[in-house]
Amino acid sequence: MRKVQKHDRISVITNILTNNPNKIFTLTHFCNIFDCAKSTISEDLDVVKDIFAQYDLGNIETISGAAGGVYYNPLMTKEQIREFTNELCEMINHSERIIPGGYIYTNDLLYSPTISKNIGRALASLFKDVEVDYIITVETKGIPIALMTAMILNKPMVVVRNQSKLTDGTVIHMNYITGSNHRIKTMCLSTKAIKKGSKVLFIDDFMKAGGTAKGIIDLMQEFEAEMVGIGVLMATKNPEKKVVEDFKTLLWLDTVDENNKVVDIYNVE
Amino acid sequence: MRKVQKHDRISVITNILTNNPNKIFTLTHFCNIFDCAKSTISEDLDVVKDIFAQYDLGNIETISGAAGGVYYNPLMTKEQIREFTNELCEMINHSERIIPGGYIYTNDLLYSPTISKNIGRALASLFKDVEVDYIITVETKGIPIALMTAMILNKPMVVVRNQSKLTDGTVIHMNYITGSNHRIKTMCLSTKAIKKGSKVLFIDDFMKAGGTAKGIIDLMQEFEAEMVGIGVLMATKNPEKKVVEDFKTLLWLDTVDENNKVVDIYNVE
Numbered sequence: 001m002r003k004v005q006k007h008d009r010i011s012v013i014t015n016i017l018t019n020n021p022n023k024i025f026t027l028t029h030f031c032n033i034f035d036c037a038k039s040t041i042s043e044d045l046d047v048v049k050d051i052f053a054q055y056d057l058g059n060i061e062t063i064s065g066a067a068g069g070v071y072y073n074p075l076m077t078k079e080q081i082r083e084f085t086n087e088l089c090e091m092i093n094h095s096e097r098i099i100p101g102g103y104i105y106t107n108d109l110l111y112s113p114t115i116s117k118n119i120g121r122a123l124a125s126l127f128k129d130v131e132v133d134y135i136i137t138v139e140t141k142g143i144p145i146a147l148m149t150a151m152i153l154n155k156p157m158v159v160v161r162n163q164s165k166l167t168d169g170t171v172i173h174m175n176y177i178t179g180s181n182h183r184i185k186t187m188c189l190s191t192k193a194i195k196k197g198s199k200v201l202f203i204d205d206f207m208k209a210g211g212t213a214k215g216i217i218d219l220m221q222e223f224e225a226e227m228v229g230i231g232v233l234m235a236t237k238n239p240e241k242k243v244v245e246d247f248k249t250l251l252w253l254d255t256v257d258e259n260n261k262v263v264d265i266y267n268v269e
Numbered sequence: 270m271r272k273v274q275k276h277d278r279i280s281v282i283t284n285i286l287t288n289n290p291n292k293i294f295t296l297t298h299f300c301n302i303f304d305c306a307k308s309t310i311s312e313d314l315d316v317v318k319d320i321f322a323q324y325d326l327g328n329i330e331t332i333s334g335a336a337g338g339v340y341y342n343p344l345m346t347k348e349q350i351r352e353f354t355n356e357l358c359e360m361i362n363h364s365e366r367i368i369p370g371g372y373i374y375t376n377d378l379l380y381s382p383t384i385s386k387n388i389g390r391a392l393a394s395l396f397k398d399v400e401v402d403y404i405i406t407v408e409t410k411g412i413p414i415a416l417m418t419a420m421i422l423n424k425p426m427v428v429v430r431n432q433s434k435l436t437d438g439t440v441i442h443m444n445y446i447t448g449s450n451h452r453i454k455t456m457c458l459s460t461k462a463i464k465k466g467s468k469v470l471f472i473d474d475f476m477k478a479g480g481t482a483k484g485i486i487d488l489m490q491e492f493e494a495e496m497v498g499i500g501v502l503m504a505t506k507n508p509e510k511k512v513v514e515d516f517k518t519l520l521w522l523d524t525v526d527e528n529n530k531v532v533d534i535y536n537v538e
Contacts, residue, residue, distance in 0.1 A: 007279050011320045014283040020383075033324070051280045055302070099438045107437065107459060111428060113420035114289075140408045140430065147413050151382035159380060161409065168376065169368045190376060 004034050009044045017048070017060065017072035022154035024069040045070050056080065074152060076125045084118055085250050085267035092251075095261035102256040104263060110141055110205055110233075119250065120148025123203060123231045126248045127153075130229050133198040134158050136220075138187070138212055142204040145233060149203050158200070160216065164188040172222050179209025179243045187219050198225040207235040207249065210242035217244070234265070273303050278313045286317070286329065286341035291423035293338040314339050325349065343421060345394045353387050354519050354536035360384075361520075364530035371525040373532060379410055379474055379502075388519065389417025392472060392500045395517045396422075399498050402467040403427050405489075407456070407481055411473040414502060418472050427469070429485065433457040441491050448478025448512045456488050467494040476504040476518065479511035486513065503534070 013030060030041045049060040058074035076084070088109070097105045109115050123145065136158045137146035143159060150157040164171040168190040175184050194200065202216050207230075217227045230247035237254045254264040282299060299310045318329040327343035345353070357378070366374045378384050392414065405427045406415035412428060419426040433440040437459040444453050463469065471485050476499075486496045499516035506523045523533035 007275065007316055008320050008323070010276050010280050011283045011317055012324050012326070014280045015287050015321070015324075015326050018284045018287040023383075047276055048280055051277050052284070054277070055281050055284075057281070057284050099436060101435055103436050105436065105438050105459070105461060107428070107462065108425065111416075111419075111426040113416055113426065114292075114423070116416070117420065140412070140428065141436070143409070143412045144416050144426070147380075147382055147385070147416060150380075151386065154383070156377065157380040157382065157413070159376070159409065166370055167368060167372050167374065167410070169374050190374070192374060193376065 004036065006044065009034055009036075009041070010048060013041075013044055013048055017070070018074075020072070020154070021058075021074050021152050022071055024063065024071045026069045029069075073128070074121055074124075075128055076121055081122045081125060081250070082267060084122060088115075088119075088251060089265050089267055092265050093263045095263075098256055098258060098261060098263065100258065102258060104253070104256060106205070106234075107141070110144055113144075116144040117148045117151075119145045119233055120150075120152050122250055123149045123233075123248075124152035126231055126250075127201055127229050130201065131199060132201045132228060134194055134200045134225075136160065136194075136200045136202050136216060137204055138162075138216070141206070145205060146203040149201075149231070153201075155201075158189070158193045160219065161188045162186055172219070174215070174219050174222070176215035176218065177211060179211025179214065180239070185215075187215055189219060189223075194220075194223045194225050196224040198223070199228045200225050201229045201231065202227060203231050205233045207232040207242065207247065209239050210244040210247065213242075213244045213247065273305065275313065278303055278305070278310070279317060282310075282313055282317055286339070287343075289341070289423070290327075290343050290421050291340055293332065293340045295338045298338075342397070343390055343393075344397055345390055350391045350394060350519070351536065353391060357384075357388075357520060358534050358536055361534050362532045364532075367525055367527055367530060367532065369527065371527060373522070373525060375474070375503075376410070379413055382413075385413040386417045386420075388414045388502055389419075389421050391519055392418045392502075392517075393421035395500055395519075396470055396498050399470065400468055401470045401497060403463055403469045403494075405429065405463075405469045405471050405485060406473055407431075407485070410475070414474060415472040418470075418500070422470075424470075427458070427462045429488065430457045431455055441488070443484070443488050443491065445484030445487065446480060448480025448483065449508070454484075456484055458488060458492070463489075463492045463494050465493040467492070468497045469494050470498045470500065471496060472500050474502045476501040476511065476516065478508050479513040479516065482511075482513045482516065 027038045027041045052060050062070050135146050135150040138160045147157050170191045171188045174187045213230050220227050232249045234251040234253050235249035256263050296307045296310045321329050331339045404415050404419040407429045416426050439460045440457045443456045482499045489496050501518045503520040503522050504518035525532050
């Protein structure tokens with residue numbers, strides 16, 4: 001077997017960090033792979049860190065001390081988010097996406113792993129300073145972007161269901177009122193899903209009046225958990241007043257003009 | 270700005286390929302990033318390819334010719350799949366996972382981005398020689414592993430629903446019979462979801478008699494699409510005879526002994 005070269009270490013370290021966003025690796029982890037000294041790995045990490053910074057690939061963060069290590073935070077810059085959400089607007093603004101009733105067909109975008117991963121990366125970037133234990137969402141369409149956000153933040157995802165299934169075991173079952181048309185709907189979540197005292201970030205594909213987000217806030221009280229953020233792909237301009245106070249959205253949907261086949265959607269500056 | 274070094278190219282190329290499994294990049298793509306000659310990138314790719322092979326990180330494949338390029342296929346080796354599914358068995362085989370009725374609580378595993386990504390990688394590896402246009406699944410619990418399989422294979426995912434929603438637009442709605450207890454259930458899929466003549470791979474978390482998989486096969490006929498593979502995380506030993514012929518599973522579930530609190534689960538050799 002050939003001698004381990006610096007290129008080898010740079011490439012393997014890059015692969016491992018890229019594949020495991022926000023997971024902390026000790027220097028020893030890499031020392032064991034290459035059978036080399038910590039000082040060598042430390043130098044390599046400095047090189048990788050500089051390269052990632054220079055090419056806007058996200059941040060390599062080092063934690064010093066005995067419990068120290070290194071992790072990769074694939075943050076998007078504001079410019080990268082703007083560029084990506086511009087592309088999303090272009091993809092969404094097509095007349096054939098308009099569904100009778102003023103809705104928009106977005107399944108293909110939400111279910112594309114490439115697009116949902118970038119949405120997750122953008123949403124994770126919006127909440128980079130928030131401490132979170134779980135990413136929570138409601139079935140079904142929000143699951144891919146919630147999972148991708150969870151993957152980027154390296155946190156477990158929790159899915160609230162509209163009806164409980166046998167395999168959920170014991171569940172907490174709550175009725176809530178939708179924000180826009182005041183219908184009664186149901187939320188169910190396994191009692192095993194969230195530990196007491198946790199902080200949760202709610203991620204969903206769409207927000208109109210915010211009734212679902214409000215429902216999750218109420219449901220979290222039953223788990224003695226706290227909602228620390230709400231992030232959605234798309235929020236409607238109307239109603240302007242939502243039933244929740246703070247939320248972040250990547251896109252604003254103004255009007256869907258069924259007659260003239262125009263979707264008025266724009267990204268957040 | 271400092272001069273571009275070989276380390277820079279190796280690290281950036283590794284990051285881009287790792288972040289975009291099975292996406293083909295032209296050499297020109299990388300030439301533009303570094304403002305260098307194709308021959309330089311070609312040499313770099315050979316280096317990365319050798320490193321990935323040596324450290325079992327998956328395959329770097331090059332396509333020669335005018336339409337040529339390079340892509341990363343993060344295949345797991347048989348040994349890696351065995352090791353990972355062994356870990357899964359250990360995680361699942363806990364008495365507190367047993368739900369009355371002989372079911373097992375696995376939501377936390379399925380909804381963990383790290384675990385579902387590895388499941389997706391293992392499932393994608395089982396179907397590495399199959400040509401696929403879409404990954405298809407049925408809501409809800411199968412979505413994360415289907416999305417991760419789709420991410421690894423770089424294909425869109427399609428989610429069949431139990432009832433249609435406004436935002437699905439026009440749907441095809443089909444009743445089918447569950448394989449184990451012969452109940453009538455419903456499958457709905459937007460007519461926009463799949464192009465005619467496509468090949469689909471069905472991914473789900475659990476298979477008992479295979480009624481859902483059979484339902485998808487029938488549903489695909491309405492889309493003039495062909496099911497080319499069925500992959501599940503876990504299949505039950507009983508009934509031994511499933512209603513579908515060919516499927517692949519990572520785990521076999523033999524018995525769930527509610528009295529003695531033992532789960533008999535094992536991986537495929």
